[in-house]
Amino acid sequence: MQKHFDYIITGGGLAGISLVHYFLNSDLRDKRILLLDKSEKKDNDRTWCFWEREASPFEFLVHHRWQHLDFYTPDFAETLNIAPYKYKMIRGIDFYEYGQQMLISAENVEKSVENVQKVVNTADGVLVTTDENEYTADYCFNSIRFEKICKDKNLYLDQHFKGWTIRTKNPVFSPDKATLMDFRLPHAGETKFVYVLPTSENEALIEATLFSPDLLQSEEYDKIITDYISEYLPQIEKYEVLHEEFGVIPMTDYKFSPGEKNIVNIGTAGGNTKASSGYTFCYLQKHLQRMTESFVKTGNPHLTKTVRQKRSAWLDRIFLNVLQNHRVPPPKVFGTLFENNKPSQVLKFMSEETSFLEEIKIMSTMQIFPFFRAMLSTMVGK
Numbered sequence: 511m512q513k514h515f516d517y518i519i520t521g522g523g524l525a526g527i528s529l530v531h532y533f534l535n536s537d538l539r540d541k542r543i544l545l546l547d548k549s550e551k552k553d554n555d556r557t558w559c560f561w562e563r564e565a566s567p568f569e570f571l572v573h574h575r576w577q578h579l580d581f582y583t584p585d586f587a588e589t590l591n592i593a594p595y596k597y598k599m600i601r602g603i604d605f606y607e608y609g610q611q612m613l614i615s616a617e618n619v620e621k622s623v624e625n626v627q628k629v630v631n632t633a634d635g636v637l638v639t640t641d642e643n644e645y646t647a648d649y650c651f652n653s654i655r656f657e658k659i660c661k662d663k664n665l666y667l668d669q670h671f672k673g674w675t676i677r678t679k680n681p682v683f684s685p686d687k688a689t690l691m692d693f694r695l696p697h698a699g700e701t702k703f704v705y706v707l708p709t710s711e712n713e714a715l716i717e718a719t720l721f722s723p724d725l726l727q728s729e730e731y732d733k734i735i736t737d738y739i740s741e742y743l744p745q746i747e748k749y750e751v752l753h754e755e756f757g758v759i760p761m762t763d764y765k766f767s768p769g770e771k772n773i774v775n776i777g778t779a780g781g782n783t784k785a786s787s788g789y790t791f792c793y794l795q796k797h798l799q800r801m802t803e804s805f806v807k808t809g810n811p812h813l814t815k816t817v818r819q820k821r822s823a824w825l826d827r828i829f830l831n832v833l834q835n836h837r838v839p840p841p842k843v844f845g846t847l848f849e850n851n852k853p854s855q856v857l858k859f860m861s862e863e864t865s866f867l868e869e870i871k872i873m874s875t876m877q878i879f880p881f882f883r884a885m886l887s888t889m890v891g892k
């Protein structure tokens with residue numbers, strides 16, 4: 511017999527665990543929920559960084575925070591004071607462990623480790639099929655990417671990166687300052703930069719990041735990191751690599767389906783990844799908080815896009831078009847943003863919190879002709 515739940519959450523990563531957190535802190539706290547994931551979530555497979563003005567809903571999990579960020583291009587270097595924002599880091603493993611603890615203490619929430627094959631609407635709810643079982647529910651909140659992105663018909667770049675957490679023999683880092691983007695390494699048109707995120711004088715996550723259509727071989731990312739260390743962190747005498755992470759984030763104007771009827775897509779699968787930067791953490795939290803409130807109030811978990819969100823999606827397309835078509839060298843795109851605008855204003859813009867007038871002001875500081883051509887191009891479809 512099929513087991514029935516009020517809600518099934520498919521995918522127990524960032525979006526799935528966050529949603530359980532919001533449901534358990536709302537009037538939905540007594541609902542019977544099943545969380546399905548194919549993985550036990552026991553690996554520290556990613557590190558989330560994001561900026562915020564206020565405390566995060568997951569502030570208690572923040573591993574490190576910075577208020578000063580170094581930014582470098584070949585012709586511009588500045589230490590940005592991002593007040594009133596803070597740049598924060600949450601380690602995947604701490605988030606997943608919090609998820610496990612939450613499930614242990616909530617008797618009405620079950621987790622099962624199963625591979626989900628499909629999720630379909632039925633006459634009165636949803637049917638979720640896994641390799642072993644079938645489950646039914648009133649609603650399914652799905653964060654598994656079943657949809658294939660059609661890359662040819664959309665603006666599309668992969669944001670791909672490999673990071674090393676290193677421990678140095680001698681104290682070399684300032685833990686109160688991180689490097690947000692360092693574009694000084696040679697590049698061939700693609701967007702390529704390095705993050706340095708120190709969490710103590712001896713430890714930092716150093717990440718080689720590219721926005722481009724093709725991934726690199728693993729050792730090519732390693733070479734970017736070792737070249738960077740020898741060129742820009744020569745004070746490091748000896749280091750060991752404590753941990754590695756690799757990731758690919760789609761940067762695209764592809765319209766991810768928000769789901770329909772009793773299926774609600776969330777996370778990257780629901781379009782909560784910002785197309786022009788790949789950042790997801792904060793947009794997703796805001797989205798899930800709004801969705802939970804609306805669900806409690808109206809019984810409808812489907813949100814309609816606000817005018818503000820539609821405008822941001824359009825601005826994202828313009829930036830993505832500029833980057834994908836190499837209309838302006840990438841270091842110049844980001845360099846111009848930070849050189850001509852207050853850091854807090856750039857972060858506000860990227861957080862989708864600016865007014866229309868503030869956006870016009872920021873856009874007017876960019877390279878007028880290439881951005882105008884990108885804007886026209888997005889209007890005719892690509």
Ligand SMILES: Cc1cc2nc3c(=O)[nH]c(=O)nc-3n(C[C@H](O)[C@H](O)[C@H](O)COP(=O)(O)OP(=O)(O)OC[C@H]3O[C@@H](n4cnc5c(N)ncnc54)[C@H](O)[C@@H]3O)c2cc1C
Nearest residue numbers: 521523524525547548556558559626757777778789790791
């Ligand atoms: C390495 C890495 C670093 C990142 N760093 C940042 C960052 O610093 N800041 C930021 O804002 N964003 C970052 N992102 C982007 C984004 O925040 C993450 O990808 C985030 O985890 C997306 O949340 P999600 O819930 O949509 O997907 P996930 O967290 O990936 O969760 C999806 C879950 O679905 C499960 N699953 C998949 N297929 C199936 C199946 N068939 N059956 C059952 N379960 C399945 C997976 O095991 C996974 O647990 C990063 C992404 C990666 C990959």
